[in-house]
Amino acid sequence: MAPVVALLQAGRYAEAEAKARAVAADRPDEAPLALAVAALATGAQGRHAEALAEYDALLPAYGRAFGAEHPRTLMLRSNRAQTLIALGRHAECEAECAAVARAAVRVRGPERPRMEAAARNGQIYAVNAQGRHPEAERLAR
Numbered sequence: 001m002a003p004v005v006a007l008l009q010a011g012r013y014a015e016a017e018a019k020a021r022a023v024a025a026d027r028p029d030e031a032p033l034a035l036a037v038a039a040l041a042t043g044a045q046g047r048h049a050e051a052l053a054e055y056d057a058l059l060p061a062y063g064r065a066f067g068a069e070h071p072r073t074l075m076l077r078s079n080r081a082q083t084l085i086a087l088g089r090h091a092e093c094e095a096e097c098a099a100v101a102r103a104a105v106r107v108r109g110p111e112r113p114r115m116e117a118a119a120r121n122g123q124i125y126a127v128n129a130q131g132r133h134p135e136a137e138r139l140a141r
Contacts, residue, residue, distance in 0.1 A: 001030060004037055008044070017041035032061050036076055043079075048086040055080035069103050071111045078118045090126040097123035 004023060007016035020038035024031040035058055043051035055076060062073040078100045084093035101119035104112055120139065128136035 001033060001037065004034065008037060008041055011044075013041045013044040017045070032058060032065060033072075036062075036079070039083075040079060043083050043086065048083050052080065052083045052087065055083060069106060071107050071109060071115060074100050074103055074107065074115055075111070075118075078115065078122065081119070081122050085122060085125055085129070090129040094123055094126035094130070097121075097126060 001020075001023060004016055004019045007013075007019060017038050020034045020041060024034035024038065027034070035054060039051045039054035039058065042054060058076060059073075059080070062070075062076050066072045077096060081093045081096040081100065084090075084096065097119045101116055101123060104116040104119055107115060124136050124139045127139060
């Protein structure tokens with residue numbers, strides 16, 4: 001998966017998506033993680049509805065494999081929520097980001113600050129997009 005993530009980080013989204021899907025097809029044990037990267041790459045290419053459908057399909061598998069409050073599941077939910085922003089579904093994004101941020105507080109490990117910050121950032125953006133600017137500023141502070 002490292003080469004796939006490197007392509008994603010380099011902004012080579014179409015290549016990252018194709019390689020992630022190839023990994024998912026060739027290595028079923030890595031398929032959920034590979035498909036999550038494919039969903040990120042899909043969204044980065046502006047295909048947000050497709051990315052959302054992929055996240056929605058992956059959520060049950062992540063819940064079964066890792067548990068509802070596992071960092072991988074929470075990051076998938078956070079990434080899904082960010083996709084809701086791109087689709088203009090701000091109220092849904094706000095609710096999901098708030099839920100992920102609450103769950104992230106209970107995570108132990110180095111990924112907690114990044115996870116919590118990503119969820120709060122999405123929540124702030126969604127609140128702001130709904131015209132509730134003072135509330136967004138309070139959340140940001």
